[in-house]
Amino acid sequence: MSVSISNLRAFWLVAQHGGFSAAARSVGLSQPTLTRQVKELEQGYGLQLFERRARGLKLTGEGESLFPMVASIFEQVSDAERFLKQQRQETIRIATVTTDVTTRMISAVQSMSQGLQLKISVSTSAGVYESLLNKTCDVGILTLPNGHQNMSSLEIGKYPLLAVLPPGHDLLNKESLSLKDLAQQPLITGSMASQARQHLDRAAIRAGIDLQIVQEIDAFEMIGELVRLGLGVGIISYTGIVERNMANIRRIEECASIIPVHFACLAINRRGRIIDRLFSIAKMALIEGSGSPVSFKYGREAG
Numbered sequence: 001m002s003v004s005i006s007n008l009r010a011f012w013l014v015a016q017h018g019g020f021s022a023a024a025r026s027v028g029l030s031q032p033t034l035t036r037q038v039k040e041l042e043q044g045y046g047l048q049l050f051e052r053r054a055r056g057l058k059l060t061g062e063g064e065s066l067f068p069m070v071a072s073i074f075e076q077v078s079d080a081e082r083f084l085k086q087q088r089q090e091t092i093r094i095a096t097v098t099t100d101v102t103t104r105m106i107s108a109v110q111s112m113s114q115g116l117q118l119k120i121s122v123s124t125s126a127g128v129y130e131s132l133l134n135k136t137c138d139v140g141i142l143t144l145p146n147g148h149q150n151m152s153s154l155e156i157g158k159y160p161l162l163a164v165l166p167p168g169h170d171l172l173n174k175e176s177l178s179l180k181d182l183a184q185q186p187l188i189t190g191s192m193a194s195q196a197r198q199h200l201d202r203a204a205i206r207a208g209i210d211l212q213i214v215q216e217i218d219a220f221e222m223i224g225e226l227v228r229l230g231l232g233v234g235i236i237s238y239t240g241i242v243e244r245n246m247a248n249i250r251r252i253e254e255c256a257s258i259i260p261v262h263f264a265c266l267a268i269n270r271r272g273r274i275i276d277r278l279f280s281i282a283k284m285a286l287i288e289g290s291g292s293p294v295s296f297k298y299g300r301e302a303g
Contacts, residue, residue: 004037004041007037007038007040008041008074011038011063012070012071019057020038047060048063091119092138093119093137094120094138094139094140095122095123095128095132095136096128097122097143098122104285105156106120108282108285109278125143129148132265135266139264141261145195151264151265151266152265152267153264153265154264154286155261156261156263156286159238160255161196161236162237162250163177163250164224165249166228166230166233174250176250176251177251179203179207179252185232186232186233187211187214188214188217188223188234190223190235194218197216200235203254203255215231227248263279
């Protein structure tokens with residue numbers, strides 16, 4: 001017998017949702033319809049794809065082997081459907097870190113794309129990257145991780161690492177700080193997974209400085225609160241504090257312009273008319289903003 005796409009889709013939906021009822025609700029079909037389609041697939045090829053249990057369904061060995069093959073087909077179909085809808089949609093979802101360039105980019109997009117509505121969400125770079133991968137946003141403004149794949153990106157700026165000092169700290173007498181100034185200070189930083197921490201560690205290695213990390217926290221507000229309580233000197237990226245109004249901030253001389261920020265999307269979405277237009281607008285916004293205090297030079301496009 002020839003394979004039925006409808007039956008394969010029914011199998012994929014049931015396996016994905018873990019049961020017939022949930023799968024039926026997800027697509028607005030009746031449960032008997034999905035049950036019949038899966039049964040036709042099993043009987044047609046003499047296979048049992050699910051084990052029926054009191055607590056739900058479990059894929060058999062044959063089902064586990066079939067699922068990734070079928071999933072790849074229907075995920076591509078979903079991508080194609082999303083791409084086609086995007087070409088006529090009037091809303092673009094942008095996930096972004098907090099930077100001063102965000103306002104510039106959003107203003108440029110709105111002024112140069114009349115009728116296009118933007119849905120903005122704010123997160124960390126890791127959160128924005130996850131949103132791009134999960135396809136819950138169309139465009140991201142973030143620091144891309146090393147070794148990222150399947151992304152098309154434009155570098156829109158380089159930002160400094162900053163030291164956040166407790167009130168009354170001796171180092172407040174200096175306009176900027178060196179890593180040597182910070183070598184004997186108890187430091188509060190992000191975890192090793194954060195881009196800011198990775199750049200800090202590399203800068204310290206280049207300078208031959210051993211830093212005293214006493215606390216790792218991936219929350220800008222918490223770092224600021226611990227600093228305010230006098231528990232250490234916070235190290236935070238420019239993108240993290242630009243709109244948080246923290247006091248007692250000093251630039252770190254060796255880290256003045258080291259963290260790249262990217263305008264990015266999934267490479268497969270870059271071929272879309274609207275997304276490609278947004279990248280063109282981003283390039284023009286870079287040129288117009290080249291004289292700002294934080295240097296915005298025309299970036300090298302990747303992907």
